Amino acid sequence: MTEFDQLVAPGYPVFLGSEFKQPEPDKAFFHILPIPLEESVSYGGGTAEGPAAILKASWQLETWDGKSEPSQRGIYTHPPVDVSGTAEQAVQRIAEATTALVKAGGFPVALGGEHTVTYGIIKGLIDAGLDNFGVVQIDAHADLRDAYEGNPYSHASVMKRIVDLDIPVFQLGVRALCREEMDIRKLHGVGHLDADILVPKNIYSIDLPDDFPDYVFFTLDIDGMDPTIFPSTGTPVPGGLGWYQTLALFESVVKKRTVIGMDIMEFSPIDGFHGYEFSAALLAYKMMGIVEREAFRECLNR
Numbered sequence: 277m278t279e280f281d282q283l284v285a286p287g288y289p290v291f292l293g294s295e296f297k298q299p300e301p302d303k304a305f306f307h308i309l310p311i312p313l314e315e316s317v318s319y320g321g322g323t324a325e326g327p328a329a330i331l332k333a334s335w336q337l338e339t340w341d342g343k344s345e346p347s348q349r350g351i352y353t354h355p356p357v358d359v360s361g362t363a364e365q366a367v368q369r370i371a372e373a374t375t376a377l378v379k380a381g382g383f384p385v386a387l388g389g390e391h392t393v394t395y396g397i398i399k400g401l402i403d404a405g406l407d408n409f410g411v412v413q414i415d416a417h418a419d420l421r422d423a424y425e426g427n428p429y430s431h432a433s434v435m436k437r438i439v440d441l442d443i444p445v446f447q448l449g450v451r452a453l454c455r456e457e458m459d460i461r462k463l464h465g466v467g468h469l470d471a472d473i474l475v476p477k478n479i480y481s482i483d484l485p486d487d488f489p490d491y492v493f494f495t496l497d498i499d500g501m502d503p504t505i506f507p508s509t510g511t512p513v514p515g516g517l518g519w520y521q522t523l524a525l526f527e528s529v530v531k532k533r534t535v536i537g538m539d540i541m542e543f544s545p546i547d548g549f550h551g552y553e554f555s556a557a558l559l560a561y562k563m564m565g566i567v568e569r570e571a572f573r574e575c576l577n578r
């Protein structure tokens with residue numbers, strides 16, 4: 277068993293701490309924000325354990341991601357956000373942590389936790405003074421219910437909370453939604469390419485609408501990927517995105533827009549199946565690599 281000698285909190289090691297010492301915050305581009313919120317899960321549980329599991333598995337990663345070493349840009353791991361109390365209180369603390377991180381010049385990489393977390397992050401970006409950005413979402417579910425089981429802070433309502441803030445949303449890979457969500461898509465002009473288009477046609481690259489903002493926050497719900505890859509989530513749905521397809525779709529957005537942050541939500545570890553934890557850590561690192569390479573190319577072109 278690996279001995280974690282760099283901890284930001286009990287049970288929370290530094291991301292990739294097996295390979296480098298935790299840098300000073302101002303020396304890091306990527307800022308890992310663990311957010312173990314689990315308040316409104318409606319099927320399987322375990323999302324509260326997701327961030328710590330991903331951090332622990334990251335100690336098994338190579339720094340070379342196959343194309344570059346994103347860790348050279350600096351990765352700083354924050355202590356987990358306090359998500360005690362009511363969902364509204366937790367969302368406010370998530371927003372405050374995000375605001376502080378962004379104002380300090382960091383690129384947020386949030387690890388959840390249930391998808392409600394993303395609402396707090398978006399509020400934090402707004403409070404940090406960022407505007408005119410959109411959200412691109414990979415997910416099995418539309419998450420556009422006004423409330424689920426009477427809870428407006430449900431993980432099934434997170435994107436409705438975001439469009440209520442007048443933030444444009446574009447959805448990828450959805451394959452489970454209700455009529456209410458169909459109506460809300462139309463009402464708020466939520467763009468989408470659902471799984472029944474993306475997967476059978478093997479689409480690896482997308483073009484966002486011309487009027488979609490130049491700045492994008494990218495949220496990835498693990499259940500957006502097929503359960504043959506990630507059964508480790510509370511609400512798996514068959515017919516999801518593949519591993520390479522997910523990364524390629526993300527890269528197509530990064531190449532055509534400026535991504536200002538990202539998250540990975542709804543990962544629920546399965547006891548005895550550490551491969552899924554490793555896969556989630558690798559997914560986060562490969563996404564950081566895509567961001568790092570594109571940012572480096574922009575610098576070269578200036």
